[in-house]
Amino acid sequence: MTAANRISESYVIPPELSDRRLDQAAATLMPEHSRSRLQSWIKSGALTVNGEVRKPRDKVMLDDRLELDAEPEVQVTWEAESISLDIVYEDEHLIVINKPAGLVVHPAAGHAAGTLVNAILHHAPEVENLPRAGIVHRLDKDTSGVMVVARSLIAHTSLVNQLQTRTMGREYEAVIVGTLTGGGTVDAPIGRHPRERKKMAVVADGKPAVTHYRLIERFEAHTHVRCKLESGRTHQIRVHMAHIKHPLVGDPVYCGRVRLPKAATAELRDVLSKFHRQALHARKLTLVHPESGEEMSWETDLPEDMVRLLDVLRRHRDELAQSDF
Incomplete structure (x- = not known):
């Protein structure tokens, strides 16, 4: 697969994660990936520390560099559902949603269906190949407003990085x-x-x-x-x-x-x-478009x-x- 079709991410261990287990530090730095997936990548060598293969229980230290290079796999088994979405913007990389209050973002115990993920899978089936079906950040069930979903690996990597570096407004x-x-x-x-x-x-x-x-x-x-x-x-x-x-x-x-x-x-x-x-x-979301590099911003009206x-x-x-x- 080409580099554009792989999950390629890099992180540096900050002070608060120094002397923590590798799998714990990775889970903190990469919350969009499941713990089981991260452990699998560590064991397979897809997730390395300073270029070396380590065990999940090995400790990491300040300024260690974590490198992830993995092929995408189908991450979800959730059903696609025809649920109405208020789409503010979309292209081949991004879907920007105005989420209503009451809509759960991600399937979980008690909410296996009827979520934003189920709706996104119906609207854009390709997101099943992305970690957490393209969800890189969440809004609580009863919080309304604008949020972005990744539609491509390029977008997923870029959005996760923008969240990590706090450049997404x-x-x-x-x-x-x-x-x-x-x-x-x-x-x-x-x-x-x-x-x-x-x-x-x-x-x-x-x-x-x-x-x-x-x-x-x-x-x-x-x-x-x-x-x-x-x-x-x-x-x-x-x-x-x-x-x-x-x-x-x-x-x-x-x-x-x-x-x-x-x-x-x-x-x-x-x-x-x-x-x-x-x-x-x-109310407002500002980010850098993952392909064009253009700063983009969306603002949604207060709900009724x-x-x-x-x-x-x-x-x-x-x-x-x-x-x-």
């Missing part, structure tokens, strides 16, 4: 509990919650995570913010905003009970009590439920302001 909009006076940055490591294994948390031994946020609009007891990620940890924005005591409206995991502001109107009480997902939308939430918050704020006169 991802901006989100959220509605949070409480009022902010300005923007800021949360720089706090994220890992698995020490007691509740289905949750993530800010923990000392977590992976580095940085979220920048800025104020868009302030309401009586809520704030509309835009967040920009430097990293891409699981539940990152949800965890970071909860960490600074401003959880996302409707977040069933990190927000807790519904918080109603004083003098809330019946309309506001209704919309807040019925908002059963995190108020989070992936967030638009209504903001409208009601705005009316409540304005009504209170008028009553003060």
Whole structure:
């Protein structure tokens, strides 16, 4: 096969992965590949360290170079399903999707069908030859917005590299509990919650995570913010905003009970009590096209439920302001 039809990737071991097992370090650096696949590549010599074949349990050290050169294999056994997709852009390398809230990205226990992957396999069957069917990053089930799927090996390699080097721009909009006076940055490591294994948390031994946020609009007891990620940890924005005591409206995991502001109107009480997902939308995605090298950007409108939430918050704020006169 030509080089263009192979999976060719290169990584350098950073300080936080020094003295870790090779298979563990590889899993951290290449999360788009399954652990079993990575172990198979290590044992076959497709994944080397400084040009040498190692065992999965061997330790790697700072600045060791991992080189992956492997032939693609059919990675998935999931069924293609005719599911409607809101495609923002597509060509032979990329598919950019506006994902609705409620759509699971990847098949897993409890969600073996009806996912974005099932839909992509129907729309572009060739992705079955790519790791994780071309999925290089995810949005939570109940997060809406723009995301990109690789359609070719060239694109897959490029997008993974852009994510690893943090050159892919991802901006989100959220509605949070409480009022902010300005923007800021949360720089706090994220890992698995020490007691509740289905949750993530800010923990000392977590992976580095940085979220920048800025104020868009302030309401009586809520704030509309835009967040920009430097990293891409699981539940990152949800965890970071909860960490600074401003959880996302409707977040069933990190927000807790519904918080109603004083003098809330019946309309506001209704919309807040019925908002059963995190108020989070992936608004903008910027990347370098894997073939042309051109910087490309896509932005998607807020979904109807967030638009209504903001409208009601705005009316409540304005009504209170008028009553003060």
